[in-house]
Amino acid sequence: MHNTRSNEINMSEGTELAHTVLAIMNAKATKNGDGVYYPRTSGISRCPRDMVMHRFGEPWSNPPEDLHGQQLRFDQGHDTEDRVLAALREANIGVGCEQMTVVAETAMGLKVTGHIDGIVCIPEEYALGGKWYLLDVKSAGTNVYKKVYDEEFSKPKQEHIMQISIYAESFVNDKKFPHLKGVKVSDIEFEGYEFGGGLVAYMSIDRVTKGRGANKVELPKLHFCEFDVDPMDVEVYLDAFDEPEIHYENKTIPPIPYKNDAVVWNGARCTPRWCARFDVCQGNVDPESKELMEVMHGV
Numbered sequence: 001m002h003n004t005r006s007n008e009i010n011m012s013e014g015t016e017l018a019h020t021v022l023a024i025m026n027a028k029a030t031k032n033g034d035g036v037y038y039p040r041t042s043g044i045s046r047c048p049r050d051m052v053m054h055r056f057g058e059p060w061s062n063p064p065e066d067l068h069g070q071q072l073r074f075d076q077g078h079d080t081e082d083r084v085l086a087a088l089r090e091a092n093i094g095v096g097c098e099q100m101t102v103v104a105e106t107a108m109g110l111k112v113t114g115h116i117d118g119i120v121c122i123p124e125e126y127a128l129g130g131k132w133y134l135l136d137v138k139s140a141g142t143n144v145y146k147k148v149y150d151e152e153f154s155k156p157k158q159e160h161i162m163q164i165s166i167y168a169e170s171f172v173n174d175k176k177f178p179h180l181k182g183v184k185v186s187d188i189e190f191e192g193y194e195f196g197g198g199l200v201a202y203m204s205i206d207r208v209t210k211g212r213g214a215n216k217v218e219l220p221k222l223h224f225c226e227f228d229v230d231p232m233d234v235e236v237y238l239d240a241f242d243e244p245e246i247h248y249e250n251k252t253i254p255p256i257p258y259k260n261d262a263v264v265w266n267g268a269r270c271t272p273r274w275c276a277r278f279d280v281c282q283g284n285v286d287p288e289s290k291e292l293m294e295v296m297h298g299v
């Protein structure tokens with residue numbers, strides 16, 4: 001009885017300590033919000049309404065809460081990337097162009113900036129061998145991993161296809177790679193390797209299993225999904241970055257998407273947990289940006 005009570009006290013203090021640590025880390029990580037808006041490739045799957053509010057300079061109305069540990073998750077993503085790249089090298093797969101800055105251009109002439117995770121040259125003797133791929137490493141929770149994992153017909157998430165395809169059609173603009181300046185990423189030449197398209201390395205952050213009871217099987221920790229890049233599709237993807245600019249110029253904002261729209265994850269995204277401008281979007285609070293106030297409420 002005494003032990004139980006003292007355990008409870010320790011638990012409570014442990015929880016309190018965790019809150020303290022998370023609060024300090026979160027305050028540091030979120031103090032500048034999401035900064036000034038600019039088109040970036042990693043934002044390709046953002047909600048268009050959120051992008052437009054950001055374009056108007058609207059700050060977060062619902063900053064990430066301490067308990068979500070946003071910075072920890074972000075750092076976890078970087079760790080995953082480093083470890084997967086190290087594992088690829090260990091397997092004698094060539095890795096290069098890490099974090100290279102690339103820039104795409106929209107139909108309106110906007111520059112869209114991105115940083116690629118890297119390029120991998122896969123030796124002939126391996127599966128997918130004899131080609132080089134534009135690689136992106138994603139740490140995946142159970143749901144995402146189960147969706148992308150398929151031994152026969154695996155396909156990356158659509159938002160990952162869009163992001164990497166835009167990288168492939170972007171041009172190198174990075175002082176660390178002067179010899180590649182102005183070269184389209186998919187046109188980079190690696191002797192003995194032809195361009196194979198995009199490759200997403202999904203690393204499961206959980207223990208993922210498939211099936212039940214005696215049929216239950218463990219899924220591998222790592223899964224690769226390759227795909228072809230279609231330049232025509234990229235032109236369409238890039239329109240997503242012109243849209244906020246057009247709204248900004250016309251002093252308009254897109255409506256809240258339908259619940260079954262993928263951009264709001266079938267409605268799941270429209271919560272303070274997942275949307276940092278939830279209250280402004282939904283009209284629960286007035287925008288701080290005078291321009292946006294006028295656009296949304298006419299005053």
Ligand code: SF4
Nearest residue numbers: 047049050270275281
């Ligand atoms: S609440 Fe939903 S519709 Fe509104 S900005 Fe956020 S994600 Fe978009």
